[in-house]
Amino acid sequence: MFGLGMQELVIILIIIIILFGATRLPQIGSGIGQAIRNFKKGVKEQDEIDVTPDKEKSKETKKEEIDKEKEGA
Numbered sequence: 504m505f506g507l508g509m510q511e512l513v514i515i516l517i518i519i520i521i522l523f524g525a526t527r528l529p530q531i532g533s534g535i536g537q538a539i540r541n542f543k544k545g546v547k548e549q550d551e552i553d554v555t556p557d558k559e560k561s562k563e564t565k566k567e568e569i570d571k572e573k574e575g576a
Contacts, residue, residue: 507515523531 520528
């Protein structure tokens with residue numbers, strides 16, 4: 504495996520534990536796993552359609568809401 508033996512892998516693991524601490528390793532692992540899952544999900548899904556209303560439309564709907572409130576009051 505890339506020319507690394509068991510001893511080299513153990514030394515690398517010990518260095519990682521010293522740098523990050525044993526308590527942070529599960530957090531780092533879950534964060535990396537979640538990032539990979541989200542990336543795969545994003546690649547497989549189709550592009551979403553942006554349905555954000557235009558500024559003009561939002562102004563019209565606000566005016567309509569104000570008119571309805573005036574009628575109801």
